[in-house]
Amino acid sequence: MNGDTTGRVAVITGATGGVGAAVARTLSRAGYSLVLTAPSMDKLSALAAQLKGPCTVVEGNLSDESLPETLLYAALDRFGRCDICFNNGALFEAGIIETVDIERLSSMVRVNVEGSFRVAYVFVKHFVSEGAGHLVNVSSVLGSSVRPTPYAATQRAIEALSDALAAELVDSEVLVSCIQPGLVKTGLHHRWEIAREGAQGTGYPLEPEDFARMVLFILEQPGLRHKEEESAGAEISASEELAVGRDSNEAEAEVEEHRDSESAEEETSDAAEEGIVQDEI
Template identity: 90%
Template sequence: MAIPRILERRGVMEGGTQGRVAVITGATGGVGAAVARTLSRSGYSLVLTAPSMEKLSALAAQLKGPCTVIEGNLSDESLPETLLYAALDRFGRCDICFNNGALFEAGIIETVDIERLSCMVRVNVEGSFRVAYVFVKHFVSEGSGHLVNVSSVLGSSVRPTPYAATQRAIEALSDALAAELDDGEVLVSCIQPGLVKTGLHHRWEIAREGAQGTGYPLEPEDFARMVLFILEQPGLKHEEDQSIGAETAASQEQAEGGLSTEVKEEVAGYRDSESTEEETSDAGEKGFVQDEI
């Protein structure tokens, strides 16, 4: 078992969140980093994890408030508890888990690498499930907390892929947890955006904005503002059955510079994901994208 490298960074708390503490997996990808910066500016203390300590350190240097960064990979079954214990040890509490890490494997039946495909399933499903249950179990013991799972519009897409199957699993898990916790103070959200401008799409051609009904790709900062909106709703309960189209949200964000009234009214059910970054490795040339985890 690899021993995680941990780095602490002191900072000045700002904002009005009363020192809330959030753990973010996939922290150095496009969305993960945007969420980290937004929450830090809003007064949250953070525990961040991703595979690269270099990227984590660079992100930590951009943050306003205190944070702890932990180099790790969701294939390590001990990582979720390491993250939780780091939050409790450093800050004395943990209020939010932003469950955001994933792998992406693409390939047709004749050429797909089964080992890489299986690795994606272990990380996206088993790894994310471990994160979810470790943190929800803690939240239940404390009587409060908020798990935000990151899925993808591909989880309910008419273009099925193995990656889409793993994202659908996250959505089913979110529904199951929300149903089990229905009358409690522990919250579960699952956000499912469409196209987001992150490193995951470095190898994809992004359609011209607005062309052929594709809508407008979200900027990571748009996504981060929506996450903050969800986290700061007083008395927010489980709204996982509501939904709003990613293209609509993206159009509203870019047109108005923030969440519209329509988006705000339904944002609790706006399912979330696609917040990762491509690793610069030989694997990328072979169609395997290592997302931030």
């Protein structure tokens, strides 16, 4: 166990997928105490065993209305505080009009919009009551571009929510950030082949660890704590802003990172939070 702790406590949803697990490992190494949630307890336990610092795991789905409160109480019970919410769980569904499964599409909307909104408001309410805290929402480059997928609409909703919360909180010490990842190499791509690096303008995919460095930068860089930069609801494109030794234009991805919810084993409730065709992402 790492004795060099920051004293800060972070809750991470979608914790066992590629991005969520990378963020958990990075924050743990940096001295954060963590509360992790995902649908699979086996995967949560495996991730917890890799971490350097203290953590609590909570099995659950974002489709469960009670999960946000459960996560907050877990942080308060174990660590006595909660400073950060990394609002990351999501599901991806797609299909043409003639063949799309409307029930799965509706489940995506419930998880990506309603589930994420519930997480955001539960934690922001707590942060307001404490006078400080940081909500980090994860969206997508699709949320600010015109793409023929309903998934993009759910990500646009996360960005609009981030702007609305940040505007309401502009005079407080509560911070709101929204990160828009581009292409990130996650487990999703064992079904979806990643284009060759640099081919056809798709840019260079980021590793989940690249994205995790962005999250740590946001949480710890003093400049991003100023109200005009952070509480104004800055939307940050991971593919543009990450210092990974590439030109930012090269790093922008046309293919989007369909991110973190974790359990591929379950065909029903777990699948509602996991990603395309029940794949782990």
